[in-house]
Amino acid sequence: MNYKASQTLILNNVSRFIDLTELEKQKYISLLTEVKVEKKDFLMQAGEIAKYEYFITKGCLKVYTLDEDGAPHISMFAIEDYWTGDLSSFMTKEPSRYYIKATEHSELLGISRENYDLLFREIPKFERFYRILYQKSLISYIRRSNYGISLTAEERYLEFKKKYPQIVNRITQKDLAAYIGITPEFMSKIITKVNRM
Amino acid sequence: MNYKASQTLILNNVSRFIDLTELEKQKYISLLTEVKVEKKDFLMQAGEIAKYEYFITKGCLKVYTLDEDGAPHISMFAIEDYWTGDLSSFMTKEPSRYYIKATEHSELLGISRENYDLLFREIPKFERFYRILYQKSLISYIRRSNYGISLTAEERYLEFKKKYPQIVNRITQKDLAAYIGITPEFMSKIITKVNRM
DNA sequence: TAAAAGTCTTAAACTAGTTCATTTTTTTTC
DNA sequence: GAAAAAAAATGAACTAGTTTAAGACTTTTA
Numbered sequence: 001m002n003y004k005a006s007q008t009l010i011l012n013n014v015s016r017f018i019d020l021t022e023l024e025k026q027k028y029i030s031l032l033t034e035v036k037v038e039k040k041d042f043l044m045q046a047g048e049i050a051k052y053e054y055f056i057t058k059g060c061l062k063v064y065t066l067d068e069d070g071a072p073h074i075s076m077f078a079i080e081d082y083w084t085g086d087l088s089s090f091m092t093k094e095p096s097r098y099y100i101k102a103t104e105h106s107e108l109l110g111i112s113r114e115n116y117d118l119l120f121r122e123i124p125k126f127e128r129f130y131r132i133l134y135q136k137s138l139i140s141y142i143r144r145s146n147y148g149i150s151l152t153a154e155e156r157y158l159e160f161k162k163k164y165p166q167i168v169n170r171i172t173q174k175d176l177a178a179y180i181g182i183t184p185e186f187m188s189k190i191i192t193k194v195n196r197m
Numbered sequence: 198m199n200y201k202a203s204q205t206l207i208l209n210n211v212s213r214f215i216d217l218t219e220l221e222k223q224k225y226i227s228l229l230t231e232v233k234v235e236k237k238d239f240l241m242q243a244g245e246i247a248k249y250e251y252f253i254t255k256g257c258l259k260v261y262t263l264d265e266d267g268a269p270h271i272s273m274f275a276i277e278d279y280w281t282g283d284l285s286s287f288m289t290k291e292p293s294r295y296y297i298k299a300t301e302h303s304e305l306l307g308i309s310r311e312n313y314d315l316l317f318r319e320i321p322k323f324e325r326f327y328r329i330l331y332q333k334s335l336i337s338y339i340r341r342s343n344y345g346i347s348l349t350a351e352e353r354y355l356e357f358k359k360k361y362p363q364i365v366n367r368i369t370q371k372d373l374a375a376y377i378g379i380t381p382e383f384m385s386k387i388i389t390k391v392n393r394m
Numbered sequence: 395t396a397a398a399a400g401t402c403t404t405a406a407a408c409t410a411g412t413t414c415a416t417t418t419t420t421t422t423t424c
Numbered sequence: 425g426a427a428a429a430a431a432a433a434t435g436a437a438c439t440a441g442t443t444t445a446a447g448a449c450t451t452t453t454a
Contacts, residue, residue: 065343073347075339088336120325127324128317134331139285141338142272146262148345149378150270153441174401181346186441188403350411371431383411385433 001026006034006057010109013055013081017132018125027122031115035108037061043100043108050089050096052110056082059106060170064178065097074179077103077167083133090116103171153182154190198223203231203254207306210252210278214329215322224319228312232305234258240297240305247286247293249307253279256303257367261375262294271376274300274364280330287313300368350379351387 001022003011007029014020020028033052037043043061044050056078063084064074075098078084089096090113111119119126147156157180161168168176177187198219200208204226211217217225230249234240240258241247253275260281261271272295275281286293287310308316316323344353354377358365365373374384 067347073343075343087332087339091332091336124321124324127321127328131324131328131331134328134335135284135288138331138335138338139288141335141342142284145338145342145345146270146272146378148343150264172401181343183442184402185404185443188401189441192403369431380412381432382413382434385431386411389433 003029006107006109007032009057009081010055014129018129020123020125024123024125028119028126031119032109032111035110037102037106037108039102039104041102043102043106044086044096045099046097047095048089049093050086050098052112053083053085053087053090053116054078054108054110056080056084057107057109059102059104059108060167061100061102061106062171062175062179063098063100066099072178073181074175077164077171077175077179079167079170103175148181153180153186154194156180157187157190157194200226203304203306204229206254206278207252211326215326217320217322221320221322225316225323228316229306229308232307234299234303234305236299236301238299240299240303241283241293242296243294244292245286246290247283247295249309250280250282250284250287250313251275251305251307253277253281254304254306256299256305257301257364258297258299258303259368259372260295260297263296269375270378271372274361274368274372274376276364276367300372345378350377350383351391353377354384354387354391 003025010032011020011025011029014028032055035043035052035054037059043054046066058080060077060079061084062074063076063078063086064072066072076084084100086096086098086100088094089098093113147159151159157176160176160180173187173191174184177184180187182190200222207229208217208222208226211225229252232240232249232251234256240251243263255277257274257276258281259271260273260275260283261269263269273281281297283293283295283297285291286295290310344356348356354373357373357377370384370388371381374381377384379387
């Protein structure tokens with residue numbers, strides 16, 4: 001069958017861990033919803049229940065919370081070929097504490113909670129897909145959970161630049177500061193210093 | 198069949214997410230290895246390849262790395278009914294950066310990498326078990342990955358005390374400092390301050 | 395294309411957390 | 425159960441990162 005570019009992208013992503021028959025591919029695609037968001041628009045806001053988990057086929061989004069003082073803390077930037085959403089709210093059906101906002105025009109494929117549950121019943125192989133996907137995410141979050149605690153801000157910045165060179169140039173310095181966990185002023189100092197070296 | 202207390206504990210843990218037949222239970226138990234470690238002994242050291250993932254049936258252990266200055270950074274405390282190990286090294290078969298040391302006499306059930314792979318072939322339901330287990334761990338690590346960045350040391354301490362009251366009294370203040378990401382001196386100050394309030 | 399809004403830079407005064415040194419208290423070991 | 429070792433407390437001097445404020449630069453919008 002003939003798939004759109006976005007559908008081919010998600011099928012390739014899935015085929016990293018499991019093999020699907022042509023019929024299974026079609027079934028899977030039929031369970032997904034296309035979503036588009038313009039720059040600065042929200043995919044989701046705090047207080048809502050996360051209805052979907054998303055695969056990004058184009059663009060860039062930031063996932064963040066606001067603290068009591070209204071200051072944003074960015075927990076991830078998501079670009080093409082990445083998954084995003086609020087897994088906690090998606091699973092528990094409790095209101096989310098997260099905002100997801102597009103930093104560029106973005107296109108996504110979403111799977112609803114009903115279709116996610118259905119997927120495991122219709123194509124049990126997807127248990128394996130998600131087992132491996134979550135395992136890999138878990139490994140990177142376990143590593144990351146100590147960064148804020150054991151590295152200086154400058155080290156965290158250098159790590160980020162090294163690990164996500166494709167992202168650094170697509171986001172503002174201010175958003176990067178909110179991800180690194182420092183003020184925009186101190187981010188500016190770090191960048192000036194690092195460039196001087 | 199009659200199971201040991203430790204075996205009953207792990208079967209109950211597994212049955213939170215999947216149902217096993219009597220035969221499957223016996224098969225699963227047969228794939229596990231019993232391990233005991235005395236206080237201050239290592240379950241694993243940096244440089245080794247993580248041969249097992251462990252379920253703790255008794256005791257308490259700390260999982261940590263050493264930084265360039267030789268200072269420890271504890272990434273988790275593991276007690277009864279928890280899973281531990283270095284998932285990254287276990288999966289990639291690359292040398293681990295972690296030490297796992299018993300802070301009390303501890304007893305564990307380990308599954309080797311060969312048996313872990315075999316398990317999915319023999320009882321595919323375990324894909325579901327690990328999918329859900331990793332999903333839940335992922336949710337808590339996603340939440341935690343921002344703590345070091347967005348909370349003060351005092352807030353992190355209060356969070357830990359609230360979330361793991363059973364653990365606080367079993368570990369030293371020094372180890373807690375290495376987990377919170379501060380010096381033992383500052384940990385002491387925080388505790389004095391919090392107790393005064 | 396001009397005005398408005400947002401982003402980045404610089405600098406001075408401040409605060410959370412570190413470092414180093416010493417003493418007291420608790421735990422371990424023989 | 426005494427001696428040794430480790431953990432905890434306290435305090436003074438220090439540093440990484442914050443706050444506030446103001447000006448320069450860049451992007452968005454009408």
